[in-house]
Amino acid sequence: MTETVAADEMLRDTADALDPLADAEQGVVKNRAKVGSARPSSLLYTYGPGAIMDLPGFSVMPAGLDDWEPIWKRRPLVPTITEPRLLDVVRLHLGPQVDALRPYPWQPKQGSFSQEGADLGIPARVFPQWFRCTGCDYLGPLPRFTYTNSHPFRPDLAQFTHKNCPGRGRQRAGSPPKKRESPAVPAQHLLTCTNGHLDEFPYALWVHRGTKCPKAELPDLKMRDANVGKSVGSTIECASCRATRSMAEAQGALGRDKLPQKCRGRHPHLNAFDRDCNARPALIMMGASNLWFASTQSIIVMPRTEAEKTNALANRLRAELGIDQVKQFAGQLDFIRALAKARNIDLTGVSDDDLAAAVAEVLTPPDSEEERQEKLAAWDPVELLVPEWRYLQKPALFPQQQNSSGLMVTEMQRGPELHERISRVVAVNQMKKVNAVLGFTRLDEMDRVNDVVSRLVKLTRNGRPTWVPTTEDRGEGIFLQLDREAVEAWENTIHGTALWAAHRDAHRRNFYRRFSETAKLVDPDTRLPAPRYWLLHSLSHVLIREMAMSCGYGAASLTERIYGWPTTPSREGAAGLLICTTASDSEGTLGGLVALSEPTRLQGLVTSALRRASRCSSDPVCAMRIPSDPEDFLHGAACHCCSFASETSCEKANRFLDRRFLLTLPNTGGEAVPGFFGTADAL
Template sequence: MTAVDDPDRMIFESSEPMDPLAESEDAQVKNRAKVGSARPSSLLYTFGVGSIMDLPQFSVMPAGLDDWEPIWRRRETIPVIEEPRLLKVVQLHLGPRVQQLRPFPWQPKARAMSQEGSDLGIPARVFPQWLRCTGCDYLGPLSRFSYTNTHPFRPDLATFEHVSCPGRGLNKNKTPGTKGKTRRSPAVPARYLLACVNGHLDEFPYALWAHRGKPCPAAPQPDLKLIDSNIGQGAGAVIVCERCRQRRSMSEAQGAAGKRKLPGCRGRHPHLNAFDSSCDQQPTTLMMMGASNLWFASTQSIIVMPRTAEQDKTALATRMRTLLTEEELTDYGSVAKILRSLLNAHKCDLTDVTDEELLAAAAEALAPPPSEEERKEKLRQWDPVELLVPEWGYLQKPALFAQQQDASGLMVTETATSPDLPDQIHRVIAVNRMKKVNAVLGFTRIDEMDRVNDLATRLVKLTRDGRPTWVPATEDRGEGIFLQLDENKVADWETKIVNTGLWKAHRQAHRHNFSRRFSATAADIDPDTRFPAPRYWLIHTLSHILIREMAMSCGYGAASLSERLYAWPATPDRPAAAGLLICTTSSDSDGTLGGLVALSQPERLRGLVADALQRAARCSSDPVCGQRTPRHGEDFLHGAACHCCSFASETSCERANRFLDRRFLLTLPTIDDERVPGFFGSVDGY
């Protein structure tokens, strides 16, 4: 880096090494030992590829998919999650090269003390790679610290230490309780980073920051200290050069004025150990290591439904492309006997596949993929609701429920409703068993995908070439309850809502929020196309109050319950939907204990719905909560809803507690606003 005309602004100079930490990374001995563990769900939504995962003593970043390949090659066969409907969506987003959905590299132990599977795991890199000594405040790159983990079965003891730490003040050169021994102090990550909306992440240039973009006059690589006079408060940290005694507070890098002093983006991807050729983000954004907007997962999920014959053919075609070479497919794609022999050699089960089906799948495998222009056009027009339409359609056909003995893992039962259940609830279905498959598309930084029109360029690539052949996925099993509202009543209620002042206020708040918070990298789109219909607000709010009520009697915690909303008006391509599925899913047996589906029994559900509506009629924050309406440029995306009455945990809500309003459920008392007709009428004479 070098100084420019502005003495407080810094840029990277091409004559310098691309990565000032390159030599420190190369100097480190690669450690293949286990340093931590996480559940598949957290690796999917919280600590996935490119995120920063806090360990007890330091932090790591799960590496890109290129580094996963050698891990899986330690097995003769690589397990695959076969779900054609989800794979098709992944290919739409990432390209036709993606041919597989793979689970995380893990296998269960056959015995308690067995070492089976110990050679599997997700590779990760230490990041940030600038650490701070807790004994003397020394700030330096990874190569200046020593990695230790003396206990092979205690990965939580792994740590980086500052050998020969001088200590502070009266404690200098002394180790408590010892005499004549070298002091070793643990080091912790230096928490400041640089990020950009294109998904790049970099170390903060501490040395150049302290010297205001110039080299140290006393030494080419001076020792630094990060002195934090107010632990936990970023503004209290000061970077001090030990050689020339220059110092600079980190508070200068914060806010709009501080942003102008930061360098431009170098296009660094730490999870790939690589750089993009260019990035137009000038300057970068200061980011704290634990910031909630440092990493946003972009995933898609489906509930596995019984397959159609067309989906079976697509699944077999995908297996052919994976197991056979292009030459084998071309030469023998029309010879069923040879094709069957080749696939049997790869242990592909073709017991129930006829020769005609085999040849049809081969023809599909040989068909050229759509062009890149066609894929991008389909992606531009794609609506995530398309994933929900087959599920909604299946639940509308009770005659299919008896045909559930297949690999889908789905078992649903239509349940009788209590006469005292509100007649606005049309059907109740007990989901005794279900399987949910979740796939990773990528991730973003600073802005989540909902703010950026799902632009493909916003997704940070998972491989160095940006063209993965597979993506990580998880298979969760669980149970749930499906409630369907009366479509005629919902449609009549919507016609009353769309002309109310409350609905107009919510629409205007959404437009303002959209224009103010929308990412600069987004396309120019109409905010009204992203504004959910009144039925969505209704069903979303109903889902939240039911989740809060069910958590008190189903045996699962509220954070374990999640919603899946089917709420869209009729279009020429699909019929209207008005229903919700409250479910719990887990990668182990925790999601199939039966406590949730038991609530679908008529009397239990009647009491549960009545209690939920009764609680929703009042909030301990009323009248403030009950009369919350955005006005005068306010842009919050909820109405009469708060943590006391309607908000759910982040793991439960699919829209981050947006688009909620109890006034759409029940007619609540008001003082200066018009009374909005609630879908379920009034409670207690309201």
Template sequence: MKQGTAQGNEPDATVIEDEPTAVDPLGDGDRLAADQAKKNYAKVGSARPTTLLYTYGPGAVIDLPHFTIMPVGLDDWERIWRRRDSAPVTVHAPRLLETVQLMLGHQVGELRRFPWQPTRPGRRREGDDLGVPARIFPQWLRCTGCDLLAPVSRFVAGYSNTHPYRPDQAVFEHLDCPGRGRRRSGSRPTGSAGRKQGKRRSPCVPARYLLACPTGHLDEFPYDWWVHEGAHCTKAPNPELEMRDTSQRGATAIISCRACGASRPMSQAQGEEGRSRLPRCRGRHPHLGIFDPQGCQAEPRVMLVGASNLWFATTQSIIDMPRLDPAEVERDRVAALGRALGEDRETVGEDVPMARMLLKRGDAEAVGLLGLSNAELIGLLRKLAAPAESEEARLRRREEWNPVDLLVPEWNYLQQEPSGERHEDPASGLVVSPRRLGEMPSGVDRVLAVDRLRKVNAVLGFTRIDDFDRIDDTGARLVPLARGGCPTWVPATEDRGEGIFLQLDEQAVAAWEARVLVSPLWAAHREAHRRNVERRFSETAKEVNPDERFVPPRYWLVHTLAHALIREMAMSSGYGAASISERIYAWVASKSRPAAAGMLLTTTASDSDGTLGGLVALSAPDRLAQVVDAALTRMMRCSSDPVCTRRVPQDPEDFLHGAACHCCTMVSETSCERANRFLDRRLVVPLTGGYTVDGRTVTSADLAFFRDVRLG
């Protein structure tokens, strides 16, 4: 029997069960495929690549219509590719790969796409053998008909998933469910009523409680242990449990043992006091199918299956642009040479003729090396044979790494004036066009239209309980994607789209920044950030210096302006505001990088929707001037004024924004790279009235970068 086709053009989820005797849809699908049966045991749902990257990647819990699953680690993805002869599809992004290697180790050799391929017309079942492997998790289910709480193996006889085109119909059912009436009476109805009741099939849903710890472990909640308060049932070795809900808020379930009558509410597991009643963390990583051999000393806590802090992806992304640094260009050439030589690199040595012969068989980047001289090729061969960077040196570089380092090459390339009206780089596919400023407000220095771009995203791991930027012991808290903690590849996606690059005048920004740094408003924002770090960082994180995590005033300026432009452009570009995202280049000068103050507003998608041209059309001089002017004017008013205008964080407040709210400045989470933090309209345009800091009223107009904006 053949496997079924998943819905939509997205990667599929394939279930791998812990117990081979319970449910093995992938194995069943392979066996059915041999019999050419059109069934659908292997596929249970679908998800978009961006969802699997940012929201529901390996280790997360995905809520399907009838049960929940967890994408497993990268070790199990290999068996998916082994089902066909072709090799996994890789993503070429050297700059991003270097960053991944810096974070995870030099054993990471490539970025791979998800195991999926689009179907072609007339080939609806093409790609059915691919999909993202996952396991049922949590594996405790509750019958909706009689409240029976049991492992999935109890309900395996009621598992059905056979429709070839409807993987969403996969469901576990409790066969011969007696219903709540029989359970309460304790007797079995007789006659026709009993026969009718005996044929009842009740769907089962996941038991919604889990145990998680700050170091990233996740485990099933020990219901049997909990209801018997750490002991065993005195009436039966494997007693039946049930889960009943009350009408109260919070943890409303009550767990009961049908054998001995013991009962205990889940509310006792909540809060600081409830943590002391929970068992020790077992150090389990269910996505890897392993337990930490060293155990875990962290204090676990109860979490719901759908909790938003159950999984935080740690990702890195780049806009693919040509390399300008000679050292980076040389590293790319050495990598291309290494790919072409493969296992023959030791045999080649410094044999240039043999190296040229192998380069002819390589990829396009390797073929491009044939134009180098013999001396240049020998230099690359020697670099390739040189010892690799030591692990100690890599860890030292990682300690010194700053996320800004990933943006600096992009900023440097965007500073180059395009060589023509439409300059295209064949390697990256980037297309940029210069634009005149037109009647742009004073302070905007330069505009580029990015007609076509490629954004590459990779997931490195994930954290639980606390987001990655809320911890400081990244080496210990980052949950790995593969067993052993050393993946040889990581999942990556490619998005293509368009954008507009705006650069502010550096001299004007520096002069404005000097005024802001000595203002009472900036002192209030800095103190609020310190309070925020002290209260909201992970309780298990190392000590951090709040000032090192605080962004400079120019970031607030560019970030707030970017939000205003996103909201304004959405009204004219044909894209929704949630489809336009920002990439902020704003940092002060240092020994390793020049100062930057600019933004790249983009819209990208994994298909052609990101290249419709609606955003680039707004880069025309007169049109963009109108958009910027309208955005600045609109920013001067807010329907929440005067409350929004006067907002300044004062002790004990610790919010990271000033005169900004969802009515005037904040945008969708898909658009903002900082979760709507570090925003203040006062720093961009003059606002009416003033603000109060430490009992003093200060005028807002003095801090505006665009001081000549007038209300229309």
């Protein structure tokens, strides 16, 4: 588990970097009981820097990378994950100054002689910092509340309270006022914009309609829940002038016109402001799903070529020794070896020629900014999948694989009853997946991280990180490859159908609505996956549902990796899918999934999955679903009853699914669509 915050440090929100241990080192006694923790996978996809993490009593926001540095500086060794193929992609997007991929800073386990809080994980700030008292409805900023957390082994008890809370009831005449200590909860309303800024809602300005209170400089506010039947949302009331205003007025397009017209450019995770933000703020609730979208890239580690080995060594030297030191001693390889040994870089087996090549690569000047921007504009995420696809096409290399790459695959025999259009089966006995965070967006999720580069929220104050958070997972899987000639012939048929035209039009409508203010910069037709992707994606989902009943893992633990793109002048076409499960511990997974690649078990599983896909408890509604204007859903004959998977399993959020591409379904209405695997009766 990765520890999230130290209790007392959360009360600070200064321009300095968060450093939970600095005061303790100076002899200041502090309450450092734990308040929360999270797994690296959730910090990667759900609660990374800039996201809001709900704790039992309040919410925190993991800080930017600048605030992680004090944690690393206190440790004798800063670990790195060496994967040149992924690092090259990160440097393309964030700049050549990125020289390392680092794991999340785990908090060391407490030993018998250690002290609580001797080291920490990821620092965080309390956010939102406006709270509402549950006893009297008082609404105020964080300093008006008291933080309590005295039990070192009960992080769930950490909370903010309102001391001397008078409660809601009326006091009897002449009786002393009742005082109590009531728990406080975060106020739910926030302001955000498409440039990724996030700010507190201006409650005082809102209730006074943009002016100051006529009776008090800093009036007390109350947030009262609306009674059922009166209005939607809460009502803000000024205790001094008795002005009231409903939060329902701030919702929707009309409500946006009543909000401040200029964004302040605030980044709470960096404790910083951007100047001159030209986007209009919009109301958003604290738990909204569009508050934070992670921009990540991931690869499966493959056996490295000689060039990749040189690149990997150059990256280690650049990160550990620095370019200046490598340049100073470039001609003294023995001294370079001594420096590397001092930094725990193992050069055993590295010849002088290989070391000299790595040093030369370190000293090679990076591309100019203009060249980098040109490459970035032309970059396609498929480029990360191409090396994996090409390796899987060369079974002669499988017996020569090296365990150091973390990948072990085995070409499997096809079962005699396996559908003829599944041409190959590969058992992935062991695999290693590396995932890196490049940034995040708010309000709109980008299909590609290079869509609108300016909208990618920075992870550091200067916007030029020298490293990015990365996770390393191990697991197992099964790779299935379809007959590419059959896929191409089927795809050419689908392109001319009315169903495909309806999906294309729905995608255009969805794209412009989903991307709102930034959609005009991207052509939606370039982001519509080809019919073969819909086919592979639908097949992957029905197999995940079927495999979950036999492999020993829950369906939410299985993930997909789709290799589906048509042939272009620069790359060959692909038609395959990988269903895998990964875990962040050192042992990986247990073998239950890869065992399903055995020919007899797999052919029965595939047949059963396709037969289940031919029927849905929502048919005929599901089987006849075709989007038409103004509908903009990105699926056809697919729903929660037959095809949808959990968000941890699907790489496209249950978009681009249609059972009619798998099988020829009866009674679909309109034009008949040929399924790739024919009819269910022929299985």
